[in-house]
Amino acid sequence: MDIKSQGRLSVRHTVSSRVDPERNAAVGGGVFAGVKLTLLSHAVWQFAFALTFIASAPARAGQPSPIMTTPGAMLAPDSFASALPRTWHAAKGTWVAEGGVLRGTEIAADKHQAVIRRPLAFTNAIITFSFRLGAARQISLSINDAQEHVCRLLITPRDFVVRKDDHDHDGPDKPVEFARVPLKFAPEEWHTAVVEIQGAEMVAQIDSGAKVGFGAHALLDRPKANLGFTVAGGPAEFRDISITAAQPRADWTETKRRLAAK
Numbered sequence: 001m002d003i004k005s006q007g008r009l010s011v012r013h014t015v016s017s018r019v020d021p022e023r024n025a026a027v028g029g030g031v032f033a034g035v036k037l038t039l040l041s042h043a044v045w046q047f048a049f050a051l052t053f054i055a056s057a058p059a060r061a062g063q064p065s066p067i068m069t070t071p072g073a074m075l076a077p078d079s080f081a082s083a084l085p086r087t088w089h090a091a092k093g094t095w096v097a098e099g100g101v102l103r104g105t106e107i108a109a110d111k112h113q114a115v116i117r118r119p120l121a122f123t124n125a126i127i128t129f130s131f132r133l134g135a136a137r138q139i140s141l142s143i144n145d146a147q148e149h150v151c152r153l154l155i156t157p158r159d160f161v162v163r164k165d166d167h168d169h170d171g172p173d174k175p176v177e178f179a180r181v182p183l184k185f186a187p188e189e190w191h192t193a194v195v196e197i198q199g200a201e202m203v204a205q206i207d208s209g210a211k212v213g214f215g216a217h218a219l220l221d222r223p224k225a226n227l228g229f230t231v232a233g234g235p236a237e238f239r240d241i242s243i244t245a246a247q248p249r250a251d252w253t254e255t256k257r258r259l260a261a262k
């Protein structure tokens with residue numbers, strides 16, 4: 001059964017309490033006291049307004065937290081401190097690791113994006129990584145089963161896309177775009193992505209959960225065999241790559257309802 005759903009949203013932070021200057025100014029008697037109280041109340045109101053502004057300002061690039069699942073055991077404790085770990089295999093392009101940073105560059109003669117993959121048997125997982133687009137036109141986190149592509153997070157300088165992949169090349173299966181979220185990524189800035197896969201569902205957030213894309217398709221609910229990164233152009237960089245098991249969160253149904261209602 002095809003159980004597609006779609007989502008695209010931005011989570012806003014709001015402050016519900018706000019000081020009412022009229023009500024505060026009404027407290028106290030006499031003109032002089034009233035003027036002082038009015039000035040004080042304006043100061044209080046401006047302070048409250050400032051707090052509201054700070055609280056509602058866009059979240060700066062930071063570590064997003066999983067919202068569909070909770071993390072379990074570490075699945076792939078790889079170090080990129082001094083060299084490519086043996087567990088990661090460069091399939092296309094040039095890949096180097098140093099100082100904890102993995103750097104991928106497309107080779108024009110390949111006529112294919114740079115690709116690096118890591119064999120990993122899992123079904124549900126939380127994959128966190130930071131990235132810097134550099135000169136890349138597009139990068140992706142790509143997740144495969146033993147036969148084919150299953151799903152991916154695509155990131156360009158203008159947006160990110162959460163999608164189920166085409167699983168049979170020339171066959172009738174087609175990719176399904178769950179969400180396309182507009183978000184600008186400057187080439188020199190580091191950003192952090194969290195991708196959660198649980199059953200048929202997939203959620204991706206970039207930078208403090210300010211933007212979320214999610215969806216579901218029956219194809220996702222199967223054993224996976226490997227995951228990896230792609231780079232179109234580049235070099236692009238990756239660091240702080242963490243892959244853990246995932247357990248369902250009890251509040252995901254409510255979170256999803258709230259997100260879908262926005």
Ligand SMILES: [Ca+2]
Pocket residue numbers: 166167168169170171172173174
């Ligand atoms: Ca196809």
